[in-house]
Amino acid sequence: MTEPMPPSASSAPDRTALNYTGLTALFINCTLKRSPEVSNTQGIIDLSARLMRAQGVTVDILRAVDHDIATGVYPDMTEHGWATDAWPGLFPKVQAADILVLAGPIWLGDNGSVTRRIVERLYAHSGEFNQKGQYLFYGKVGGAIITGNEDGVKHCTSNLLYSLQHIGYTIPPAADSGWIGEIGPGPSYLDPGSGGPQNEFTNRNTTFMTWNLMHLAALLKAAGGIPAYGNLRQNWDSGERFGFTANPEYR
Template sequence: MTASETASATERPDFSGLRAMYINCTLKRSPEPSHTQGVIDRSVAIMEANGVAVDQIRAVDHDIATGVRPDMSEHGWETDAWPGLLERVLAADILVIGGSIWLGDNSSVTRRVIERLYGYSGVLNEQGQYAYYGRVGGCLLTGNEDGLKHCSMSILYSLQHIGFTVPPQADAGWLGEVGPGPSYLDEGSGGPENDFANRNIAFMTYNLLHTASMIRSAGGFPAYGNQRTAWDDGSHPDNANPEYR
């Protein structure tokens, strides 16, 4: 490793100006304690120590309608809090979805949030790309049963599919003893002191920050070859029409 490489690995990067949004998909309404929030808090502390502005939502506290449209109040629902929450998501460079594991899978609240995110995925940004391009996604999970990797795969696949950039090792979490054992914040659980979980949370958080910083420095996610507007206008880079072969 050269001297410049060593310096780049030890000097703290400048992440100021970045914004992060955490959506806690616990089943528990505020102010009930949330074990998922305990894991989120550790990641948030790293973000804030690096000058990142952090916004947080506990999804179950809001009247989020079911559906896959940007505003379900226009599609039969009397009320829908999601449009206002989506504005806060779009204001962030980084989105972290936190949730609990039930029956080895993501919670119903997590699935609803992902469905509502999906409902905006067809909207285009100013460059003619899909709206979530240029944003970075990750996830945090808690539980005392198996399923962490399965839940992470589902969330991260969904985020990248709708346009988020997913960095290396963009997930972390804590699983207690499999079965009805202590949860993350329970006394004696060992969760907050667990070195493996803390390392993964730290790595995930910094990987999100590095990726968001690189995209910001590039002026957004590069637009060549992925603009829906250009494709619809007939510009198909490197895609020859088979009729002329």
């Protein structure tokens, strides 16, 4: 059986159908390396950020390890025994972004420690609400980038994308990108001769991810976010059931 051919470029929709000007994006680079040490994760971030900026998106990039972000699951860890915590000062960048991309390395087949710390600090705000009364991150879009030279890109990105949607982010199709070199010690993404910047798979996935993030963020913004009916915690707590009825077979 012959596989159907994809539509030709001439039949593709006009890429200017959506307006991305006015969107904001934040990339959080969760490398373990402090500035100015070279971050291979930053190499892929730069690809996506450059494409977004070309479409009028305002992009900010935060290297988490350069900041004294405390460990924990509360908005301000100085209220829970820590002497200092940079997170409360950084969080307004997260809250202002229509698009959030978590990016980091693989270590021992999983997300690195800085990445996990950022996920935990995002989770600290999961009980807060937006102006509609929905959970705070409703109406925002999330993606993930992973780099390394050991297997685990899909495992790491699936963990991040699940975590983001669990706290309210909307995840578009193909919302992840990554690069891994030969398994074991070897060149990293930005090392000469690694083949990383020329890798067709990574470049394609990064491009698709970036456009899908912008498409969905623009659609959500134009629609005023996610409709509020059926997802308001305060209304549920007050007795509203949004059409839900208990299973009559349950005893």
